[in-house]
Amino acid sequence: MLAWLRACATRIAAAFHPRSRDQHEFDRELSSHLDFLTRENLEKGMSPEAAARAARIRLGGVAQLKETNRELHGLPFLETLLQDARYAVRTLLKKPGFAAISILTLALGIGANTAIFSVVYAVVLKPLPYPDSQRLFTIFQQRTQDSSVQGGFSYLDLQDVIAQDTDFSGMTGVSGHELTLTGRGDPFIVRVADVTA
Amino acid sequence: MADERPEILQGTLDLMVLKTLAAIGPQHGYGIARRIEQISADALQINQGTIYASLVRLTQRGWISGEWGTSDNHRKAKFYSITRSGRKRLNAETLNWNRIAGVIGRVLRLEERG
Numbered sequence: 001m002l003a004w005l006r007a008c009a010t011r012i013a014a015a016f017h018p019r020s021r022d023q024h025e026f027d028r029e030l031s032s033h034l035d036f037l038t039r040e041n042l043e044k045g046m047s048p049e050a051a052a053r054a055a056r057i058r059l060g061g062v063a064q065l066k067e068t069n070r071e072l073h074g075l076p077f078l079e080t081l082l083q084d085a086r087y088a089v090r091t092l093l094k095k096p097g098f099a100a101i102s103i104l105t106l107a108l109g110i111g112a113n114t115a116i117f118s119v120v121y122a123v124v125l126k127p128l129p130y131p132d133s134q135r136l137f138t139i140f141q142q143r144t145q146d147s148s149v150q151g152g153f154s155y156l157d158l159q160d161v162i163a164q165d166t167d168f169s170g171m172t173g174v175s176g177h178e179l180t181l182t183g184r185g186d187p188f189i190v191r192v193a194d195v196t197a
Numbered sequence: 198m199a200d201e202r203p204e205i206l207q208g209t210l211d212l213m214v215l216k217t218l219a220a221i222g223p224q225h226g227y228g229i230a231r232r233i234e235q236i237s238a239d240a241l242q243i244n245q246g247t248i249y250a251s252l253v254r255l256t257q258r259g260w261i262s263g264e265w266g267t268s269d270n271h272r273k274a275k276f277y278s279i280t281r282s283g284r285k286r287l288n289a290e291t292l293n294w295n296r297i298a299g300v301i302g303r304v305l306r307l308e309e310r311g
């Protein structure tokens with residue numbers, strides 16, 4: 001596990017260095033290897049050209065080997081990502097009209113989404129500014145005949161419910177309405193609520 | 198190309214490279230490949246170049262380290278040697294390998310009898 005982490009760290013570090021040094025070194029390794037193979041073939045009695053050719057075959061495709069070596073160093077995923085990004089920018093700069101429309105569409109989409117989410121968050125998702133707000137409930141009455149919801153809760157009904165042994169730690173009746181505040185300055189309307197004790 | 202090979206084969210070659218270096222001491226890529234070929238009685242005539250993927254992986258994990266040097270016949274080559282953590286890894290993997298081979302062997306023997 002530690003070794004794997006070490007390998008990752010090495011590759012990440014390598015991703016930020018110019019890889020030409022590693023590649024040059026690998027090129028030297030490959031030619032050194034080919035050298036050995038060629039000598040082995042020469043000792044077997046092959047002609048220099050045959051020896052060199054056989055050596056290359058025995059080693060395997062040099063281009064493929066270099067590619068594999070390149071991929072093992074650094075982070076090929078990151079590099080291809082950067083390459084694609086650069087290509088995308090170049091292409092967009094060549095077609096400014098298309099780029100403008102795309103960007104506008106994206107901006108509209110993102111903007112609309114953000115607006116809707118902000119509203120939904122404020123109205124529905126945001127927790128109420130009370131401690132343990134998930135424990136707050138609104139109680140309402142529902143007709144069993146047609147499941148329609150009653151608009152209000154009468155005070156007498158509330159007393160009945162409170163008298164029952166429910167799981168709620170407490171129940172309060174709330175009745176909201178508007179009043180006009182007068183006195184200093186212009187009168188204005190305030191929202192008030194009557195609550196039971 | 199290294200990604201196309203099944204994981205087990207990749208790990209096996211790494212193990213063989215590690216073992217070779219532990220057995221014969223510091224060696225370059227050609228020497229390691231040649232040695233593996235010899236020991237396997239040339240049954241493993243792999244493209245010798247595949248060994249370099251192994252060498253890179255083992256180096257990145259700190260199990261071997263490489264250094265440029267001169268060979269017997271005065272050629273420049275990069276020599277690899279096993280590290281201490283490499284030896285530990287080799288021991289662990291050898292135990293593991295023998296254990297797995299034993300289990301598979303038992304399973305295969307079972308099938309033949311039935």
